Amino acid sequence: MIDNPYYTDAVHQDFELISIGRLELEEGGVIPDVKLAVRTWGTLNEAKDNAILIPTWYSGTHQIWADAYVGEGHALDPSSYFIVSVNQIGGGLSTSPHNTDDDSISMSRFPKVRIGDDVVAQERLLREHFGIETLALVVGGSMGAQQTYEWAVRFPAKVLRAAPIAGTAKNTPHDFLFTETLNEQIWSDPGWNGGEYASHEDVADGLVRQAHLWATMGLSTEFWKQEKWAALGFESREAFLTQFLEPYFAAMDPNALLATAWKWQRGDVSRHTGGDLAAALGRITAKTFVMPISEDMFFPVRDCAAEQALVPGSELRVIDDVHGHLGLFGVDPGFIPQVDAALTDLLATPVAADDRSEQAASV
């Protein structure tokens, strides 16, 4: 185990570690005791039909949702909904290479985890720990969108509404290659040592190089041209890099980034249908809003729109933001209002289960 101050209460407030027991993985490995880092807001009602699930993205945790997306006045309002954010397996807060006390899976021995494994773990958590059988909404960004699609395809009856933001149901070849270049920044750092470093600080150079790739592909050409970093309170391009992006990634655990990157690269709901993406997305019964970000350089709108066209009854709601993919941080004044507007519409949309409940109530 490695102590990394990033993955503590000092940075990530109010989460609970909940054990869901042994998890057999799609790739054949096993995690003997999965502990999921879970943040909740609000109260589950008696009917247990007001639950919203938020899975997390690469390098991200529940904290960004707490900081930017969830709260009174937002669509994700704890006064109406019981909101559960579950951090990814391997992502640094839930059971992960650096934080497990189980030597059989620590550090370089951590098994390969897929998007489907996370979703299976989340479903078990919700059912066994909270007694939740259906979700009013699953909403996630980037890898959270991958998990959102996986939920909607794997458990269609359990997902009433879905909002994949800035992510795809089937990872694209370009995304696979981009993610590989992120990995290479870590692998090429001698301090990484095949995954057996003593501290994440041994891999500082590689993590900083990875931050620089996020600077070019994660933001957008317009972000830099319009010097949007100034509105974020930085004096210069260089200050934005050295005071924000570099320390942001340098604080993280390299093996956690690699474990989740591996998962990201292989996200693909068509694994359920022998590679037929249309068939997989055709299974979705959730009312779905597909929400790409206009300037996203690696989940471009057209990739998301092509998938949206395959989801029955879905709508495309493009979020306009010059920040590109990292617009997900919610720093543009216009970003969260657009998300809120779309999610408010989505949550107000009647779905099949409402009809069933109403029919049941009227009997």
Next chain:
Amino acid sequence: MIDNPYYTDAVHQDFELISIGRLELEEGGVIPDVKLAVRTWGTLNEAKDNAILIPTWYSGTHQIWADAYVGEGHALDPSSYFIVSVNQIGGGLSTSPHNTDDDSISMSRFPKVRIGDDVVAQERLLREHFGIETLALVVGGSMGAQQTYEWAVRFPAKVLRAAPIAGTAKNTPHDFLFTETLNEQIWSDPGWNGGEYASHEDVADGLVRQAHLWATMGLSTEFWKQEKWAALGFESREAFLTQFLEPYFAAMDPNALLATAWKWQRGDVSRHTGGDLAAALGRITAKTFVMPISEDMFFPVRDCAAEQALVPGSELRVIDDVHGHLGLFGVDPGFIPQVDAALTDLLATPVAADDRSEQAASV
């Protein structure tokens, strides 16, 4: 000096090394004897008014112009024009870190060279060696576009027509950062050794990682989604990487890539006008076609269009190509025809100097 087989006649045909003597550089350094690697096609006419100059791009040489752009049936037709392609200083064929026998500037001691230095060297070459005072056209791609703009701003009376393809007059912040990530792949390779390696093969890992960045930013998301590598004769995405992109960059000299990257990062014609880009581009008298590539991820059309709007009498001619920036290789069947059509139009456009010649002839 390092022997690198890439920079020889085996790969680069029919070029001549021409000395232009001592060159004092904008950054304060000196190259005591600049040898420019020059390829020519066709014959200079008596009036010496049929010359076309082609500067070269990052990692590129005159050879791609020989292979794809120049020849009978193309706009760049040697039966009508005297075409001169001059390889960049520091780029591997002209005087460069690895090939100079002058210890004072070899390898890590190579001085910083700017776009303006190249253009000054080219002007001297054309005037002193060939007796050329005006150019019917300057055309170049990417860093060749930077040099094209520099020519048109620095020597407006000498440039009758200009065609910057997939490049900008003032490098963008995003481009600076992207180029820095290319550099970091080399710098982070222990074999680079501060620029004092014994063979470019010592830096093979870094060069391969750089090739992978080109895979994601140099091509386009659509290139990969549409599996355009298949049309190029490769069996798989992996084969395209390992049989083409990786060996392509791994063959090159790391210091040459770094020297030209430094130059690329700082290309800026507004250095002539105290930072006023509109004033600099307003100096251009050449008839100019600005030719971005539709899917270019780091010289996006809008960046080029914004500059085009500042060039008097210019036209925007977007080249439609899903290959993105590396469409410059001319591999898409539609690419070269679009370039030829635009350059044919441009060469057929009367310019001020024609009027002057006609007036002179009629006197």
